[in-house]
Amino acid sequence: AQSVTQPDIHITVSEGASLELRCNYSYGATPYLFWYVQSPGQGLQLLLKYFSGDTLVQGIKGFEAEFKRSQSSFNLRKPSVHWSDAAEYFCAVIGQGGKLIFGQGTELSVKP
Amino acid sequence: DTGVSQNPRHKITKRGQNVTFRCDPISEHNRLYWYRQTLGQGPEFLTYFQNEAQLEKSRLLSDRFSAERPKGSFSTLEIQRTEQGDSAMYLCASSTERRTGKMDQPQHFGDGTRLSIL
Numbered sequence: 001a002q003s004v005t006q007p008d009i010h011i012t013v014s015e016g017a018s019l020e021l022r023c024n025y026s027y028g029a030t031p032y033l034f035w036y037v038q039s040p041g042q043g044l045q046l047l048l049k050y051f052s053g054d055t056l057v058q059g060i061k062g063f064e065a066e067f068k069r070s071q072s073s074f075n076l077r078k079p080s081v082h083w084s085d086a087a088e089y090f091c092a093v094i095g096q097g098g099k100l101i102f103g104q105g106t107e108l109s110v111k112p
Numbered sequence: 113d114t115g116v117s118q119n120p121r122h123k124i125t126k127r128g129q130n131v132t133f134r135c136d137p138i139s140e141h142n143r144l145y146w147y148r149q150t151l152g153q154g155p156e157f158l159t160y161f162q163n164e165a166q167l168e169k170s171r172l173l174s175d176r177f178s179a180e181r182p183k184g185s186f187s188t189l190e191i192q193r194t195e196q197g198d199s200a201m202y203l204c205a206s207s208t209e210r211r212t213g214k215m216d217q218p219q220h221f222g223d224g225t226r227l228s229i230l
Contacts, residue, residue: 004154034218036221041223041226042223042224043116043118043203043221043222043223043224044155044203044205044221045221046218046219046220049218090154090155092154095157096168097160097167097168098143098145098160098207098209099145099157099160099168100145100147100155100157100205100219101157102154102155102156103154104152104153104154105152105153105154
């Protein structure tokens with residue numbers, strides 16, 4: 001069965017520091033992968049997506065993610081975190097019928 | 113593109129009451145999805161429509177839940193005889209399906225309806 005695992009429930013980084021959020025997926029074929037961000041009480045905003053081609057994908061707000069088939073991973077990175085990046089981040093894979101299968105989420109806190 | 117709109121944003125009701133939520137997708141999107149998100153968890157799939165046809169329902173969708181998309185535009189999600197465990201954020205998302213049938217179009221989410229059961 002398709003699944004997504006985000007090992008880190010909560011991460012705290014200092015403003016200006018680099019960030020990496022981990023995501024591992026389980027999927028038989030080539031996955032379609034996404035990262036979404038959610039601010040408190042809000043819906044989900046798409047940061048970036050991977051369908052095929054270049055394994056390093058660029059997204060909005062300076063985020064990027066790298067697809068590594070050998071490790072079944074799709075980790076999200078940002079070289080320098082801003083206080084406004086504090087939010088919940090979700091990794092997701094497309095399942096049968098186009099529905100999204102989400103990980104548990106990683107809550108990001110940013111220290112001044 | 114006015115985005116996906118959900119109403120109401122918040123709903124507080126007593127246990128046993130019926131509630132109905134509405135979702136207006138992006139106008140040219142033919143696919144509409146409902147998800148439920150509980151505190152500290154990622155969204156979980158409930159059901160989806162392609163145009164007016166409901167194509168899949170999750171096991172999470174008990175017989176107290178019903179969803180419709182009568183004209184292939186807006187959708188409603190109704191919960192009958194609400195229970196404490198129904199307290200959650202209900203999210204709606206829409207997307208287009210390519211003619212190739214590839215499921216590679218991103219889903220755009222509304223801000224959700226937060227349901228609280230007293």
